[in-house]
Amino acid sequence: MKTMLSIDDALALIRDCCAPLGTEQVPLADAGGRVLAAPVDAPRDLPPFANSAMDGFALRWHDGLAGATTLPVLAEQAAGDGIAGQSDGACSIMTGARIPDGLDTVVPVEECRVVARDGEGRPLVIALAHAPARGQHVRHAGEDVAAGERVLEAGTRLDEEALLVLRGIGIGTVAVHRRPRLALACTGRELVDTDGAALAPGQIANTNGPYLQRLFADAGAEVVERVTLADEPDAFATWLARWLDAGIELVVTTGAVSMGRYDFVPDVLRAAGAELRFHKLKMRPGKPLLFATAGRGTLVFGLPGNPVSSTVGARVFVDAALRALAGRAPEPALLLPLAAAARKKPGFSMLQKAALALDADGRLQVRLLQGQESFKTAPLLAARAWAVLPEDAAELAAGTHVPVYPLRPGGAPFDGLTR
Numbered sequence: 001m002k003t004m005l006s007i008d009d010a011l012a013l014i015r016d017c018c019a020p021l022g023t024e025q026v027p028l029a030d031a032g033g034r035v036l037a038a039p040v041d042a043p044r045d046l047p048p049f050a051n052s053a054m055d056g057f058a059l060r061w062h063d064g065l066a067g068a069t070t071l072p073v074l075a076e077q078a079a080g081d082g083i084a085g086q087s088d089g090a091c092s093i094m095t096g097a098r099i100p101d102g103l104d105t106v107v108p109v110e111e112c113r114v115v116a117r118d119g120e121g122r123p124l125v126i127a128l129a130h131a132p133a134r135g136q137h138v139r140h141a142g143e144d145v146a147a148g149e150r151v152l153e154a155g156t157r158l159d160e161e162a163l164l165v166l167r168g169i170g171i172g173t174v175a176v177h178r179r180p181r182l183a184l185a186c187t188g189r190e191l192v193d194t195d196g197a198a199l200a201p202g203q204i205a206n207t208n209g210p211y212l213q214r215l216f217a218d219a220g221a222e223v224v225e226r227v228t229l230a231d232e233p234d235a236f237a238t239w240l241a242r243w244l245d246a247g248i249e250l251v252v253t254t255g256a257v258s259m260g261r262y263d264f265v266p267d268v269l270r271a272a273g274a275e276l277r278f279h280k281l282k283m284r285p286g287k288p289l290l291f292a293t294a295g296r297g298t299l300v301f302g303l304p305g306n307p308v309s310s311t312v313g314a315r316v317f318v319d320a321a322l323r324a325l326a327g328r329a330p331e332p333a334l335l336l337p338l339a340a341a342a343r344k345k346p347g348f349s350m351l352q353k354a355a356l357a358l359d360a361d362g363r364l365q366v367r368l369l370q371g372q373e374s375f376k377t378a379p380l381l382a383a384r385a386w387a388v389l390p391e392d393a394a395e396l397a398a399g400t401h402v403p404v405y406p407l408r409p410g411g412a413p414f415d416g417l418t419r
Contacts (some may be wrong), residue, residue, distance in 0.1 A: 006282050007283050014321050021325050022178050025174070028402065031174050032163060035173070035176055036174060038154050040152045042169040044169055047139055049098045051099060054338060055109050058091045059076065068278065073091070078094045084100040099138060107137075111132070113127045114126055145165065155217075180321075183239075184253075186227070188229075216314070231256060244296075247297075250322075254303045257288050257289070269292050277292055285308050286313045289313045299321055311380075336365055351374075355385070385406055386406075
């Protein structure tokens with residue numbers, strides 16, 4: 001406890017305290033953002049049947065087909081039509097329509113000529129412009145996904161693209177990990193929760209609470225409660241006891257975690273029987289961050305009160321716990337070159353607000369922003385990522401590769417990309 005940990009050592013300790021939560025079966029319509037607890041194999045082909053890739057005419061290929069060959073049009077098949085069979089002639093067919101049994105090739109409308117039509121204008125006879133290739137313009141059953149094929153592995157977070165594919169292969173419900181429950185307490189008598197409220201001298205808007213609540217929800221937590229507490233240890237102790245009794249998986253606090261007169265969170269945790277796993281890290285911002293375990297395995301994160309410090313702590317450490325509890329692998333970093341040289345104090349990793357940009361040759365690089373102080377939130381408007389400057393470095397030349405993470409869990413760092 002007396003030695004400050006590195007970021008990597010702290011993350012390893014947090015993961016050691018996490019075990020994936022139990023599972024539940026949920027309808028696919030409710031599974032967005034959830035994490036698979038079991039792999040998914042396709043129960044059926046996608047496409048489920050051979051279908052036409054073009055508007056045109058389906059036919060049975062043979063060696064005698066050539067330019068100017070005429071064929072009678074014996075049937076019509078539209079998208080949604082069921083099974084049909086045909087052994088000779090042509091079938092007028094629409095894009096996506098099932099290929100009739102016995103036919104195997106599609107000739108696009110523009111590659112044939114209608115020789116005769118009926119009274120309603122439907123083709124009766126067509127002439128080919130040239131010999132078609134065998135099997136052309138046919139989407140085969142299982143060409144996208146074959147029945148029995150492994151589609152997704154356990155630990156995959158279900159985004160909209162995953163849901164799209166699962167619907168296509170006929171999945172109605174999925175086994176997912178239960179969402180970790182999280183309680184959030186913002187401490188400080190100076191905090192005002194009402195948006196737009198007039199502030200008395202010494203008061204500030206509570207920006208941490210709403211921001212972190214949304215961040216944790218986006219990261220997969222079920223935020224069961226958010227409270228704002230004055231600097232009163234007894235009040236926090238009461239809420240903490242309630243959350244521990246309920247078996248809440250995570251408790252996150254902001255403020256009251258450093259070394260000041262009103263920084264009571266560590267003492268309240270000790271009095272509640274919590275084991276403080278670390279307090280203070282070799283990083284900035286967010287050095288005073290605290291991690292403890294309490295109750296029946298509740299994870300407690302004490303984040304500093306400065307908004308950027310709390311944001312960094314939530315993004316890096318709380319999100320790591322949420323991933324582990326949901327059975328997900330640790331988040332990989334992008335390694336990107338610095339757009340400009342940087343200097344820092346050695347002995348601390350620096351998490352820097354950053355934007356991504358393209359160099360003159362169109363290669364991706366990371367640009368550190370002005371206003372890195374932990375109380376400055378306006379630079380977050382331009383930020384799309386966190387760049388991690390290594391602990392031992394003092395000077396980093398332009399072009400040095402550093403780890404880069406999206407600003408928010410699962411975020412898109414390429415939004416707002418500039419040169």
